[in-house]
Amino acid sequence: MLHTVNKSPFSSDSLSLCLDYASEQDVVVLIEDGVYAAMKGSNSEAMVLESLASKKLFAIGADLKTRGIAEEKIIDGIQVVGYDGFVDLVANNDKVQSWL
Amino acid sequence: MSTTKKMMYINRNAPHGTVYALEGLEVVLAGAAFEQDVSMAFLGDGVFQIMQGQDTSDSDMKNFSPAYRALGDYGVTKLYVEEESLQQRGLTVDDLMPLVWEDEDDDYEEKPSIQVVPRSGLSQIISEQDVLFNF
Numbered sequence: 613m614l615h616t617v618n619k620s621p622f623s624s625d626s627l628s629l630c631l632d633y634a635s636e637q638d639v640v641v642l643i644e645d646g647v648y649a650a651m652k653g654s655n656s657e658a659m660v661l662e663s664l665a666s667k668k669l670f671a672i673g674a675d676l677k678t679r680g681i682a683e684e685k686i687i688d689g690i691q692v693v694g695y696d697g698f699v700d701l702v703a704n705n706d707k708v709q710s711w712l
Numbered sequence: 713m714s715t716t717k718k719m720m721y722i723n724r725n726a727p728h729g730t731v732y733a734l735e736g737l738e739v740v741l742a743g744a745a746f747e748q749d750v751s752m753a754f755l756g757d758g759v760f761q762i763m764q765g766q767d768t769s770d771s772d773m774k775n776f777s778p779a780y781r782a783l784g785d786y787g788v789t790k791l792y793v794e795e796e797s798l799q800q801r802g803l804t805v806d807d808l809m810p811l812v813w814e815d816e817d818d819d820y821e822e823k824p825s826i827q828v829v830p831r832s833g834l835s836q837i838i839s840e841q842d843v844l845f846n847f
Contacts, residue, residue, distance in 0.1 A: 618729065619729070620726050620729075620757050620760075622756065622757055622800060622801065623724075623725075623726070623756065623757045644728070644729045645726045645728070645729030645730070645757075648726060648757070648760065648801070651801070651802060652802060653801075653802025653803075654800065654801045654802040655800045655801070655802075657802070673770065674770035674771040675728075675771070677767045677768075677769070677770050677771075678728050678766060678767065678768045678770070678771050678773060678775075679726070679727070679728060679760065679763065679766060680763045680764055680765030680766040680767065680777075681765075682765060
């Protein structure tokens with residue numbers, strides 16, 4: 613299953629719930645304001661790092677760039693992906709759950 | 713003759729994902745013509761609005777972050793940023809745009825508009841306002 617999270621982890625519990633529900637075979641994609649969770653040094657970094665131990669996390673490059681989050685500020689282990697890559701991820705997963 | 717009111721616009725939403733940030737900024741710029749004592753506060757995810765380096769060239773969105781630089785010219789010279797909100801997000805004042813205003817009473821010297829304030833201090837500043845807006 614592919615999960616998308618579009619809210620910042622500081623303003624919504626979407627990411628926290630999503631990570632609890634996602635299994636090890638699942639893929640989580642941070643989109644729109646969800647990409648703020650990819651920043652190093654924040655309160656939500658620990659939660660993200662813990663998830664990276666067993667799950668794959670992606671973040672949309674255009675959304676990171678739009679918000680001024682530079683490559684070096686992204687948590688190690690999160691894969692930055694473009695819109696083409698996003699389409700591939702969706703195509704390669706049987707189901708999608710959008711955590712709005 | 714008319715009374716000047718202290719008006720504060722409180723911004724708590726991140727830019728781009730929703731329209732609150734852009735709307736709030738546009739209201740402030742439009743209202744600046746009325747010569748009131750206008751200030752802005754950035755709390756919670758609102759602090760992301762004035763982060764440096766926003767580049768929308770890979771998305772089809774309008775980059776309105778440069779417009780924050782006009783606030784000084786419009787007489788909005790007090791931009792309060794909550795310290796705790798920066799810390800929770802792993803940010804410091806150096807991650808923010810260096811917004812300034814020109815003090816015409818001081819040879820047009822450029823002074824920083826951003827004031828990082830702890831929540832307790834900002835709470836006091838908010839209580840001193842006549843009118844409050846939330847975006």
